[in-house]
Amino acid sequence: MARNPVTWLGSPTFPKAARVALNDTQLRQNLRKATGTIRGRRAAAVAEMDDWEQLRVAGEQVKDDVLARLDTLLVQLEESVTARGGTVHWARDAEEANRIVLDLCRAENATEVVKVKSMATAEIGLNEALEAGGVHAVETDLAELIVQLGDDRPSHILVPAIHRNRAEIREIFQRRMGVEVSDEPADLAEAARTYLREKFLTTKVAISGANFAVADSGSIVVLESEGNGRMCLTLPDTLITVMGIEKLVPTWQDLEVFLQLLPRSSTAERMNPYTSVWTGVTPGDGPQRFHLVLIDNGRTATLQDSVGRQALRCIRCSACLNVCPVYERTGGQSYGSVYPGPIGAILTPQLVGDMHDPQAASLPFASSLCGACFEVCPVRIDIPSVLTHLRAEVVEAKGRTAESVAMAAAAWVFGSASRYEKAQKAGALARFLARDGRITSLPWPGSKWTSSRDVPAPPAQSFRAWWKENRCQK
């Protein structure tokens, strides 16, 4: 088994899931409309900034600095949070993190907790673990609530219910909340408001993620729109924040870069409606008990990979999802992971850390390598490079030599007559690349072969072509 539940148990490999999704016209319509809209808005919000490139570069550099000094910065964060009355916990994997949170809930005698949308808790499968331990977690973000009440899975980092249209949402609300409601977005939002209000006012424990943690001050930062985040971060007595160890920025000043990059990249706004910043506990204001759970769950293993570690710069803005032609057609659920789209294709396999897992190993191939994701990424993660790097790792994990990689490609070509013919036409082209009847370099995966030997150049005309021309019509 993979070492953590970043991927959904029993999910098919990407190509299989994608084939099913491609046949779902409603899903594709919902997605095309949503991603198209947000792409346009993001472009406009970014065009307003004439220093966008400089901000991106700074974002990349600050995050690289974080990765280079992660040990010292985490210890510094721990000290600042503790000094302000918070408690810091460390978890090596999902199971350990879930156990810590469950124990904290039990210590407060909580059977129900309110939750702010958080990728980290989705990654570790916290809701399910709490449920098994007798604690019900109520998602309070509207999209997360739609997913939760629909017994569904999220399909987008920012808008988990992006695959649902208003009619579907209305049906879910009527069925699960037992209310009559129209399919007007305002009415649906009002129904959610009424449904959650009582919970906010009475629940004693809240669980959140973190967008950023500031090492030098110990401040935790959460960006949101609806105010459900503020409710959870302000009203309950106890707040438990779960965050990946890479979510740091070194100083308070560094936040100035990300508070500009994140809103425009994710919701295409100059600034999101609400950003909450808190440091430990403040007497008389907000939760009086604060726990910070730092999770590794595959991140330190990802850090080992000099090419792949840049995925840890990700600030989960979701811009790469919205521009990805593959994501737009297949939807987020095809990726079989809480992290879909281009970032999911490089982060999920690394967090899972097992290229023998067929589902995780299929993800680096879920891309056309068009490069649009790199262009929009606010922290300049070179997703296409990481994808090709991981593809090579997948192949290696299959226990094959470089040579057998080329053979595997050949087997695929030989497996179908039309592919074979197309490849032969390409092969005739390859002749022009050859000197003295030998080919000395082929594009990947052929390069894996030619790096150690030359290939005989294919003949000017293939046997099949010759046969067709001379023998087919009697």
Next chain:
Amino acid sequence: MPEVAGTAAREEILRRIRDARVPAAAPVVRGYHREGPGGVELFAERVADYRAVVRVVTDVPEALSSLRGKDVVAPDDVPDEWLVDGVGWLREPLSIGELDRADGVLTGCAVAIADTGTIVLDGGVAQGRRALTLLPDYHVCVVRADQIAGSVPEALARLQPTRPLTFISGPSATSDIELNRVEGVHGPRVLEVLIVT
């Protein structure tokens, strides 16, 4: 002696990080603008873009006459002249239920940001604790012209990170249903900003 809970996990994570031997990073180049043009006009325009109500005023008490007939929460240290007649002023200590039943809340702010149309509360003078500006459905916020910073970097430099901070840009909103913006999900549905010049 028993091991302190979590110590093993902590040590192992830190050891794994050190084992990764990530090379030191280049110094950060801050080639972006750290200052913005600022100004009342830009701030007013950007706040209005979020569908907040914006008024540029010179006389706060006069502007607050719009609150007449309502039950409005006011933090302990708002200026006395803001407590105009005809309003049912609610003062701390207030229960969560009382806050929830109030019609609105009146506060000042710590800093505002012209570039983004954001106001920032830090629990300081005339702002009260965070719950005050969260539960009532209507928030009137008084911003003095000298509190408006040009850019996000300028604003952060003026703020104390260890205080509980709330950055507010327009009323509560969601775009989760077919990306249609709907105002007022859980936070205040109406945000009114009075800019005092």
